[in-house]
Amino acid sequence: MISGDNMIKAKCNTNIALVKYWGKRDENLYLPMTSSISMTLKEFYTITSVDFIDSHEDIFILDGIIQNEKETKKVSRFIDIFREKANIYKKVKVDSINHVATAAGLASSASAYGALAGGLNLLFDLNLNMVELSKLARRGSGSATRSLMSGFVKWDKGIMPNGEDSKAIQLDNGYWDIAMAVVLIDEEKKKISSTEAMKRTIETSPFYEGWVNEQELDILQMERAIKNRDVDKIGKIAERNALKMHATMLGAKPPIIYFQEGTFKVMRIVETLREYGFSLYYTMDAGPNVKIICKKSELDLIEKELEKYFSKDKIITSEIGSGLEILYDDRS
C-alpha cells in the first residue's frame, strides 16, 4: 500500500435542519420530496484525509478503526461517483475523525460526507464550486447537501429527474445574534436509520401527505424570518416543523419513535424558560437529542439554566459555523 503523495485533509461542519428533509422521491439519486433549510454548526464537524493507494480495495478508517466491508462499501460507492466523473479509477484511503456523536441524530453523516466530498473534489482534480459539489455530497447523505456552506443553507429539492437542480444555496452567513445549544440524551447509534425510517413513513403513514403539503409554506416563511433575523419566528417555525416530521413517523406502521423521556424533559424546560422571557425553541432529528435554537446573547444564561437539570458534559453550545474548509493539500 503506497500513499502519502496526494494527501488532502478537509474539515466540514455539520448542520441542523430548521425545516426538515424527510423522504426521498428517488432513492438512488437521493432526491428529496421537499426542500429544506438548515443552520451550520461550528462545534460539530468531521475531519477527513483522503489519498490514493496502491490496493485492490478502498480503505475506510473511522475514528482510528478500520471499518468492515459493509461500511467500506458505502464509502466506495460514493467514491465511485468521483472516479467516474474524473475518469480516474484509483483506489482511495479515507481516514476520518468525527467530532459529532455518530448516528445519534446529530447529523454526523452530513459532516462526514461533506468532508469526504471536499477531499475527493481535490484529490480527483475536479475543482467543483460548492453548489456543484453539493450535488455530489447529496449522493452520500441528503443532509450533506447543506453542510458545505456556512450559515443558513437551503437545499432546493429541484424538479429534474436526474437531480441536476437538486442543490444547496446559501441564504445568509448567520453571523448575528443566533446560536444553538444541544442537549445529549443518548449517544448510542440509532436503531432505525433515517433512510429506513423515511421509507417506512412514506409507504405507511397517513400523515405523510399533509407533511409534504405544508413544506413549501414553511420554507417561504423560514426564508423570510432568516432575512429579517427574527430568532423567535425562526424558532417557532422550526419547532412546529420538527413536531410535524415526528408526527408523520408516529403514524407509520409500525410506528417510529425517536423520542425518549429525556427528550420530553428538555422540551418542557424550553417551554418554561420561554415563559420567563427567553427566546428559545427546540428541534429534534432522527434521534432523542434536542437542539435548542436561541439568541447568541442569551446562550450563557440558557446554558446555566440547563445545567440545573443536566450534567455539563451533556450540554454543548455552538455558534454558527463555516462549511467546508481544506486544511491540507499535498497534491504533487
Ligand code: PMV
Ligand atoms: O441525510 P440523512 O439521511 O442524515 O437524513 C437527515 C434527516 C433529518 O436529520 C431528520 C432531517 C434533516 O433535514 O437533516
